[in-house]
Amino acid sequence: MLDVRRMHVLRAVVASGSVSAAARELGYTPSAVSQQLAVLEREAGAQLLERSGRGVRPTEAGRLLSRYAAVIGEQLAEAQAGLDDLRAGRAGRVALRYFATVGASLVAPAVATLRRELPGVRVELRLTDPEDPLPQVRDGRADVALVVRAADAPPVDGIRFVHLRDDAYRAVLPAGHRLADRRVLKLAELADEPWVGSEGPGPCRDAVLAACAAAGFAPRVAVQSEDYPTAQGFVAAGLGVSLLPETGLGGVHPAVRVRPVRDPRPVRVIWAALRECAPTTPAVHTLLSALRAVADPHGG
Structure with missing residues (x-):
């Protein structure tokens, strides 16, 4: 097997035309250069x-x-420059997996911040609904995944979770509803109403059902929608009331009224999931900081 370092000694000798000149250039003794050449x-x-x-x-x-x-020397120099760029965040790739309802409110502004601060980093975005993105994080196909999980959920092997936001649900009522003029509603006041379901099976629906159970009832779903804008449309048409998370409200339909809810306050908890043993690159650090700033702009 040829030794690359000895090949560079040979290159110096060929370029200078003598062993002694190459030794001065390399900082070696002529004897050391001759020994390297003999081994090569x-x-x-x-x-x-x-x-x-x-x-x-x-x-x-x-x-x-x-x-x-000479070729190897150029390639090593390019490799070193590439590593320097990666360490400094001037190049590279970051892969983010997210669910649809945080795309506009959370992902878009965070990615915009990343591109302003690290314009050389390529961002790979992919929706995961209804796929579980944690296996992609664990095996390195994704750097960061946004997920909803309960605050007291058990740990997941190989994954660390960074809290981003407690995303409170709000009551969405038809504009002419008897409770529409109330500033704050108790969740139990919606117990006898027909409901527009706004969540598919999973942790978001679980958060709604758990809050309703704590208030002493199970919602009577009259019409099901797994899309928040459509759910608002059903509510506006008078088909029922609904609960929608703050990050999923987007543009509020003109024919609905949105009110805070308490006793209890339904909340879904949004986390960033990262591989536990993965090094935090400048790109991942900047993206995570941007996500946290957008998710909780007041820092608390």
């Missing part, structure tokens, strides 16, 4: 240099290895 010739199984006056010149095998040493 044994590795190559061929004579690499021949005497030429007071200096040396390469044999055909010497010229061949010297050319490859």
Whole structure:
């Protein structure tokens, strides 16, 4: 096996035309250079240099290895520059998985911040509904995934979770509803109403059902919608009331009224999931900081 360092010694000798000149350039003694060349010739199984006056010149095998040493030197320099760019955040890629209802309110502004601060970083975005993104994080296909899970959910092997936001649900009522003029509603006041379901099976629906159960009832779903704008449309048409998370409200339909809810206050908890043992690159650090700033602009 040829030693790359000895090939660079050969390249210096070929470029300078003498062992002594190469030794001065490399900071070695002439004896050390000669020893390196002797080992390289044994590795190559061929004579690499021949005497030429007071200096040396390469044999055909010497010229061949010297050319490859130059190419390897350029590639190593490029590799080092690439590593420097990655460490500084000037290049690279960050892969983010997210669910639809945080796309506009959370992901878009955070990615915009990342692109302003690290314009050389490529961002790979992918929706995961209804797929569980945690296996992608665990095996390195994704750097960050946004998920909803209960605050007291058990740990997941190989994953660390960073809290982003407690996303409170709000009551959405038809504009003419008897409770529409109330500033704050108790959740139990909606117990006898027909409901527009706004969540598909999963942790978001679980958060709503758990809050309703704590208030002493199970919602009577008259019409099901797993899309928040459509749910608002059903409410506006008078088909029922609904609970929608703050980050999923977007533009509020003109024919509905949105009110805070308490006793209890339904909440879904949004987390950023990262691989536990993965190094935090500048790109991931900047994206995570941007997500936290957007999710909780007041820092609390």
